Amino acid sequence: VKFGFRQSMAWLHTWSGLVVGWVLYVIFLTGSAAYFQEEITRWMQPEATSAPSPEAAAQSAVRFLQKVAPDADSWFITLPGRRSATTQVFWSPREAAPPSPRETAAVLDGEGREITARATQGGFFLYRFHFDLHYMPVMLARYIVGASAMFMLTALLSGIITHRKIFTEFFTLRLRKGQRSWLDAHNVMGVLALPFFLMITYTGLVTLQTQYMPLPILAVFEKPDSFFAASAPVEPVERSGHAAALTPLAPLFAKASAAWNGGGVGFLSVRHPGDANARVQLTRSSADAIPSRGETLSFDMRGVQLPAVAKEGGAARVESVMIGLHAGRYAQSLLRWLYFACGLMGAGMVGAGLVLWTVKRRQRLSDPARPHIGFQLVERLNIATIAGFPVGLASYFLSNRLLPLQMAERGSWEINCLFIAWGAVFVWAIGRPARAAWVEALGAAAVLFALVPVVNAVTTPRNLVVSLLAGDTVFAAFDLAMLCAAALIGWTTWKVHRHNQKARAV
Amino acid sequence: MIDLFALALSLLGFAALSLGLRRHQHDLLGRTLPLARTVAARSVGYGAIAAALALSVAGHGLGYGLMTGAGLLTVAAVLVMVGVTVSTKGPARCRQPARHSAEARARQA
Numbered sequence: 001v002k003f004g005f006r007q008s009m010a011w012l013h014t015w016s017g018l019v020v021g022w023v024l025y026v027i028f029l030t031g032s033a034a035y036f037q038e039e040i041t042r043w044m045q046p047e048a049t050s051a052p053s054p055e056a057a058a059q060s061a062v063r064f065l066q067k068v069a070p071d072a073d074s075w076f077i078t079l080p081g082r083r084s085a086t087t088q089v090f091w092s093p094r095e096a097a098p099p100s101p102r103e104t105a106a107v108l109d110g111e112g113r114e115i116t117a118r119a120t121q122g123g124f125f126l127y128r129f130h131f132d133l134h135y136m137p138v139m140l141a142r143y144i145v146g147a148s149a150m151f152m153l154t155a156l157l158s159g160i161i162t163h164r165k166i167f168t169e170f171f172t173l174r175l176r177k178g179q180r181s182w183l184d185a186h187n188v189m190g191v192l193a194l195p196f197f198l199m200i201t202y203t204g205l206v207t208l209q210t211q212y213m214p215l216p217i218l219a220v221f222e223k224p225d226s227f228f229a230a231s232a233p234v235e236p237v238e239r240s241g242h243a244a245a246l247t248p249l250a251p252l253f254a255k256a257s258a259a260w261n262g263g264g265v266g267f268l269s270v271r272h273p274g275d276a277n278a279r280v281q282l283t284r285s286s287a288d289a290i291p292s293r294g295e296t297l298s299f300d301m302r303g304v305q306l307p308a309v310a311k312e313g314g315a316a317r318v319e320s321v322m323i324g325l326h327a328g329r330y331a332q333s334l335l336r337w338l339y340f341a342c343g344l345m346g347a348g349m350v351g352a353g354l355v356l357w358t359v360k361r362r363q364r365l366s367d368p369a370r371p372h373i374g375f376q377l378v379e380r381l382n383i384a385t386i387a388g389f390p391v392g393l394a395s396y397f398l399s400n401r402l403l404p405l406q407m408a409e410r411g412s413w414e415i416n417c418l419f420i421a422w423g424a425v426f427v428w429a430i431g432r433p434a435r436a437a438w439v440e441a442l443g444a445a446a447v448l449f450a451l452v453p454v455v456n457a458v459t460t461p462r463n464l465v466v467s468l469l470a471g472d473t474v475f476a477a478f479d480l481a482m483l484c485a486a487a488l489i490g491w492t493t494w495k496v497h498r499h500n501q502k503a504r505a506v
Numbered sequence: 507m508i509d510l511f512a513l514a515l516s517l518l519g520f521a522a523l524s525l526g527l528r529r530h531q532h533d534l535l536g537r538t539l540p541l542a543r544t545v546a547a548r549s550v551g552y553g554a555i556a557a558a559l560a561l562s563v564a565g566h567g568l569g570y571g572l573m574t575g576a577g578l579l580t581v582a583a584v585l586v587m588v589g590v591t592v593s594t595k596g597p598a599r600c601r602q603p604a605r606h607s608a609e610a611r612a613r614q615a
Contacts, residue, residue: 171524171587192583195576290569325573334509335570338577345580 006161013158014357018378020148021354022385025347027145029389030130031200032343033123035328035336038083040123043478044400045107046460047117048086052110054079054265054285055253057087060112062246065089065273069104071097075270081287086115119410120400131208134415139211146212152201160194163187179363182356189349196342197349203326206319233310235298237277244276247303255305256282256297263288276301286329291320351386358382380429380437387441388425390489394448395421397482401452401459421448435500442493450486453479508565512558512575516582519554522547524590533594555579 003011033040042048052060061077069075072091080087087108093100107115121128133141160166170191173184190197210217214224221227249268256265266285272278278301284294293316298306312320324330328339358379365371371379399417403410425444429437456479457463467475524530526548531539539547562575 168527168529170527171520171530171583171590173587173591175591188587192587193580196580290573321569330570331573335574335577338574338581342577342580345584 006164009158009161013155013162016151016158017155017350017353018357020151021350021357022381023144023148024152025350025354025385026389027130027148028343028347028350029393030126032340032347033393034127034130035331035339035343037123037127038081039474039478040126041120042083042085042122042474043456044120044122044397045086045115045118046462046475048107048109048115050085050110052080054081055250057108057110057112058249058253058265058268060110061087061089061108061268062249062270064106064108064112064114065091065270066246068102068106069093070274072104072273073271075273077268077270079266079268079285080110081264081266081285083287085109087112118400118405119407120414121411125396125415134419142208142211146205146208149201149204152197153205156190156194156197156201159190163191166191179356179359182352182359186349186352186356189345189352193342193345193349196339197346200326200343200346203322206322207326209319231310231316235279235306235309237271237279239272239275240277242276243274244278244301246270246273246278247280247299247301249280251303252280252282252297252299255299256284259297260284260288260295266294279306286324286327288330290324290330291317292324292327292329293320354378354382354386379434380426383429383434383437383441384422384426387438387445388422388429390445390485391425391441391448392418392422394445394452394482394485397452398448398455401455435496435503439493439497439500442489442496446486446490446493449482449489452482508561509574509578512561512565513578513582515554515558515561516575516579517585519551519558520579520583520586521551521589522554523551524586526551530590533590558582 057079058077061079062075065072065075065077069091071094073094074092076090076092078088078090087110088105089108090105093104109115131142131145132138133144165172169184169187171188173188174180177184205212210224210227217224217227221230253265257263264285264287265282266287267283269281269283270278271281280299281296282299283296286292286294288294293312296308298308300306328336331339358375361375362368362371365375396414396418399414403413403417407413425441429441432440453464462472462475464476464479466472467479525534525539526544528538528544531537531544558579559572559575562578563571565571566574
C-alpha cells in the first residue's frame with residue numbers, strides 16, 4: 001500500500017501519540033500541579049504558617065546553620081518567596097569531616113526553627129515526578145520522559161498536518177456524535193492551546209538537552225563535568241584557617257536590591273562559613289524575571305562585592321529564558337492560572353486522543369464481545385491512567401492528612417499511597433467490564449477529591465470556612481480546587497453512566 | 507484591569523472570527539453571510555486579537571505581556587468555542603441520525 005503524505009502523517013500521529021500517551025497524560029497533570037508546588041506544599045504543611053521577609057528568613061537560617069553545621073564546607077539556603085512559607089537549608093560537610101548520622105538538609109519556619117511535625121514531600125514530589133518519575137533511577141526516568149516529549153513534538157507537528165480543517169472547524173465541537181465528538185474534543189483542545197503545547201514541549205526538551213544531546217559537549221570537552229565546570233566557574237578560594245564572624249547580611253541585601261532594580265534575593269550560599277576567606281553569594285529570585293538562572297552577586301567576609309567570575313553568553317541566556325518559560329517561576333497569579341489551565345487542556349487533549357483510539361477501532365472489531373489483546377490493553381490502560389491517576393493524586397493529598405504524624409518514613413509513605421491507590425485502580429480495571437470500570441474508577445476519583453476538604457476540616461483547624469473568613473487564599477483555593485476537580489470528574493462520571501445506560505437500552 | 511480589557515478584546519476577536527467562518531455562520535445564524543460581511547467579520551477579528559496582544563505587551567512588557575496575552579487568547583477561544591457549541595441549533599447536531607444509532611447498536615452488540 002502506498003501512503004500519501006497526509007496519510008503517513010496520520011499514521012505517525014496515531015502511533016507516536018499512542019505509544020507515550022499514558023506517560024504524557026501523567027506528565028501533563030503533574031506538570032500542571034507543579035505550577036502550584038509551593039502552594040501545595042503549604043497546604044501539606046499546615047503547621048507552617050509564617051511568611052517572613054527573605055532577609056529575616058536568611059538571618060534566622062544562618063543562625064540555625066551556625067548551630068547545626070558550623071564547620072560545613074558550604075551552606076545553601078533557599079529563601080521563602082511570595083508563595084512559600086518555609087526556608088530550605090542544605091549543607092555539604094567538609095571532605096575530612098567524620099560521617100554524621102544527621103541529614104544534611106532541613107526545612108525551617110520564619111524564626112529559624114526546624115519544622116518536624118509532618119514529614120512530607122509536598123508539591124515538590126509532583127514537580128519531581130513530572131520529569132524524574134518514581135521508583136526508578138533518575139537518569140532512566142529522564143530518558144523515558146525525554147523520549148515521550150520527543151514523541152509529543154512529533155505528534156503535535158504530524159497532528160497539525162493531519163488536521164485538515166484546522167481553520168474551518170476552529171471552534172467546532174459536535175456533541176453526542178460518538179467518534180466525531182471525541183475527534184472534535186481532541187482537535188479543539190489541541191488547536192486552541194497549540195501555542196502553549198509547542199512552547200512547553202520544545203522548552204521541556206531544552207531543560208534536559210545536555211542529557212539528551214551529549215555529543216556536542218563531548219566533541220569539545222573530555223567529560224560532561226568539565227563542561228559544567230567551565231560554564232559555571234567558581235572563584236578558587238581555600239580556607240585560610242583563621243576564624244571570622246559572618247558579615248552582616250542586611251547591607252548585602254540592600255546592595256543586591258539596588259543592583260537588581262528592587263529585585264529580591266531567592267537563594268543564598270556561603271562557602272567556607274566561619275572562616276576569614278568565606279564567600280557569600282546572593283542569587284536573584286526566579287520569581288522576578290523570565291530567565292531561570294537569576295543574576296548573582298558575590299561578597300567577601302567584609303561585605304565587599306567581588307567581580308563576577310564569568311559572564312553569561314548568548315546561548316546560555318537563550319537556554320535560561322527557555323527553561324524559565326517552561327517552569328513559569330516568574331509568573332504571577334493570573335499567568336500562573338493560565339499556565340495551569342493550558343496544562344490541564346494538555347491532559348484533556350491527550351486523554352481524548354487515547355479514548356478516540358479505542359472508539360475508532362471498536363466499530364471495526366470482528367467480534368466486539370471479545371476484542372483482540374491489543375485493543376483490550378489500550379482500553380484497560382486508558383481506564384487505569386485517565387481515571388486511575390486522579391485517584392492516586394487525591395489519595396496522596398488524603399494520606400497527608402490521615403497518616404500518623406510521627407510515622408517513620410512518612411513522606412515516602414504518602415507517595416506510596418499514591419501508587420497503591422493508582423495500582424488498585426489498574427487491577428480493578430483489568431477485573432471489571434470496561435464500561436463499568438470507567439464509571440467506578442471515575443466515581444472513586446470524584447469521591448476522593450470531594451473528601452480532601454472534608455478530611456482537612458476534620459484533621460486541622462484550617463477548614464474552608466475559616467480559610468475564607470481569614471482571607472487565607474492558599475488554603476481556600478486548594479480546598480476549592482479539590483471541590484472543582486470533584487465536580488468536574490463527577491459530572492464526567494454521570495455522563496459516562498448515562499451513555500452506558502442508553503447504549504444498553506438501544 | 508488591563509488583563510480584563512485584553513480578555514474582552516480577545517473574546518470580541520474570536521467571536522468575530524467565528525462569524526467569519528462559513529460553518530459557524532450556519533451554526534449560529536442558520537444562513538451564510540455575504541462575502542463582504544464575512545471579510546468584515548474576519549478583519550474585526552484579527553484586528554481585535556492584535557489589539558489584545560498589543561494591550562498585554564503595553565501593560566506587562568514584551569515577554570511577560572506576550573505570555574499573558576497568549577494565555578488570555580486561549581481562554582477566550584475556549585469560551586467562544588463553548589458559546590458556539592451551546593448556541594448551535596438542534597438540526598446541525600443530529601444531522602446524521604441513522605449513522606448515530608448504527609454506531610450505538612454496534613457498540614451495544
